[in-house]
Amino acid sequence: MSAVGHRLDTLPLGRFHRRLLFIGGSGYAFDGLDSAIIAFILPVLHELWTLSPAAMGGISSITYIGFFLGASLSGLIGDRFGRRPIMMWALALFCAASVLSALMPQYSAFMACRFIAGIGLGAESAIIAPYLAEFVASRYRGAFTASLAGFFSFGFVAAALLGTFVVPAGPQGWRWAIALTGAPVLLLLWWRRALPESPRWLESTGRHHEAAEILRIIEEESRPAGPSLPGNSVFPAPAPHTRLSLREQIDMLFSSQMRRPLAVSWSTWFCLTFSYYAVFTWIPSFLIAHGLTMAHGIGFSIAIYAAQIPGYFSAAALIEILGRGKTIAFYLFGSTLSAAALILSHGSAPIIGTAMALSFCLTGGYAGLYAYTPELFPTALRATGVGSASAIGRLGAIISPLLVGLMLPRVGYAGVFTLITVMLLAGAAIVLAFGPATAGLSLDKIDDAAESPTAHTLPEQKDRTP
Template identity: 55%
Template sequence: MSIADRLENLPFSRFHYQLLLLGGLGYCFDGLDGAILAFVMPSLQKLWALSTTQLGLLGSAAFLGYFMGALSAGILADRYGRRPVMMWALAFYCIGSFASAFCSSWHSFILCRVFAGAGTGAESAIIAPYLSEFVSKRYRGVFTGALAGFFSFGFVGAAVLGYLLIPGSVEGWRVALVLTSCPVVMLLWWRRALPESPRWLEKNGQIQSAHTILCKIEKATGVSSPEYPTAPDTPEKRPSFSEQILRFRTKKLRKLTLMIWSLWIAVTFSYYAFFSWLPTLLIARGFTVAHSFGFSIAIFAAQIPGYFSAAYCNEALGRKATLATYLSAAVISALGMALSDSSATILVSGMLLSFFMNGTYAGVYAYTPEVFPTDLRATAMGMASAVGRIGAIVAPLLIGVLYPRAGFPGVFGLTAFVLLLGTFSIILFGPSTTNRSLEEIFDEYPQ
């Protein structure tokens, strides 16, 4: 029985719940770091007298780091293993986020956010492919969707921190940033016992190491382990970085990659056009800081049922159908924001957009690692996440320029249009992954 077959036969157990918690907490802190900037931005704008264009540049800084971190993490994880890259990424994020709390100028703040963003981007890109390789096709969709759902707890936590700490204190933004970084040290300590992916070890010729790890997992889950001949690992010769990237030139991988990139750019652009500017846009619309942050908590809280409802739909409807449904509903919600003319309609449309946008992310994080082969899975996920961050880099800058000219209707009309493009991409070109093992999905995709 192969390593993949043994993983497919594992029942869902305490081991998988531990993976879900330790991986999910990473996404929680990633969400916390990404969202807290939205609540810090009004304070920084006042502190350093920033224009909306400068504020947009500040908002894009972390996403530049995300781009570099996600791209490098995927390549390194396919070459050297998932676990070490994940651990170093989390350490980078912790250091950069902590340092940003003590910056005295917006230029140094940007540098720290780029550094922290590199760690966050690497962490986000590696967790889903790493953990999906431990999970059977019977529950992989709901598992990975629920894993991505931890982002929502980070966003809600950021909204609460912003509401409690920032409006009443000049230095509240520094305290908030410190509080987002310090708990990561504990998570690093908890993660030290996580094993390397057996699928990655097998693909790299380390059969005995993969067998040893799987025996421990099987023992913990009450499954008997088959006999394996004792032999030293014979790691295969690793391809160069250029050879690794050039493999994406094949027709099948090129089609998959372009479809996934289109989806990620559409979702990430729209997501950060909305969330990175939300408190600032509400203040510009006439809300007080406290009222704006209160609305933001309600809108961010809608993420939680959005993620976990999509996690359920990943199995009930399939990943492709879930993505198409939630993207279409997000388009309608964005149009509702564009046409809103009262506090009540802004709140309702914003909560619906938050619900469906984050449900879309639960589908994206489950879907992307599935459609690529094991030896390129992390690279593909990292590249997709990195390309998606281009949308996140452009969105804060573009909104900073667009809002003074087009207002709410222009911002959310653009968001609806970009989401519509993502909807067409998945409907027309996305393969179905439901009830297929990771090895079957790529093999069955047409040339």
């Protein structure tokens, strides 16, 4: 075990970790807020700029295209130059583009700003989970990272409130809603300036003295919460590592050792994200088709997003009990049952209740994935692996609304929800059958497995004892 890895694994969760969770999670809350607020301003922009259905769809898609680009690049850059610079620049880019989009007088300029905001959003979303996972002892890591994902739900609830009370408040209400999405990020940037670079990443690039100084500060903050902690001199530093070139990063990502983790992460992210956006893009029209009025719709939006909060945090509570793969599969199976119940429901109360259950289960699956994915990749590739999986998942967000739109006139909602259940079942089956076991493993063991020429994979999920 490396010097940094051993020292981090001796630490209890303390004040430093709580601050890290709050600051990192706040970024996810603003990510969720930005993603969700578009649904509430689209009707206003439709009237303001006389947009066609295709143009309205373009507003939703352009952010996801930017997200794909940002997530793909941030991982490569984050593994090469560090996690912290990406965290800061991605957040600043998102903040500037989001606020500027609120000022745009025409469709094309608004689209350009949304694309740039999407790049920042994708980079931010992809880098936070691997960054935080590298600070936490293995016995806490799953629940800690899953709790981080729970902050998305606060952003979705805030979007429902802004969409209900701010957007309809006047002709400029939509501009105020977007400005309120981006402007507070400046405060978050100020808080983040004090965050350190990942000591695991510093060690992996041979910067041992910087890693040791960061560890000393973390240990000082954690010391009152736990027993006496080892000092830097107790564990010798490993030999310096050479920073990988971009070509070496890509070659390592697609090497035989990474083949299974990459396939599992990409396919599971795609299946879940495809299903999530298929549901949340088309469920308003589903409700209208089943007789719910606009008044119902306002209450529904708040209720459906509020159901995400216990979804995320219940998965955080279960993940160290059931393990990563079983937790993800549990919520994906729950999502399939909820989707089937929704299509068979009649009346406003059963429909909203089953839709809330579907929201709960889908976000529980996401919490499991956010905790699991950083553990599939070694330190040298962690940001790249997570970024690539997040980007592939975002392809599902781009494809699914379009595909559902083509299918709906031909197969109806029953056919659409059948497709969603098939995708969810496929994701559950893949992670159960092929997902490497990571619960309880130190990140150093994951690094060793990736670097060893004979250790092509981590143990199967079925070999793991929770």
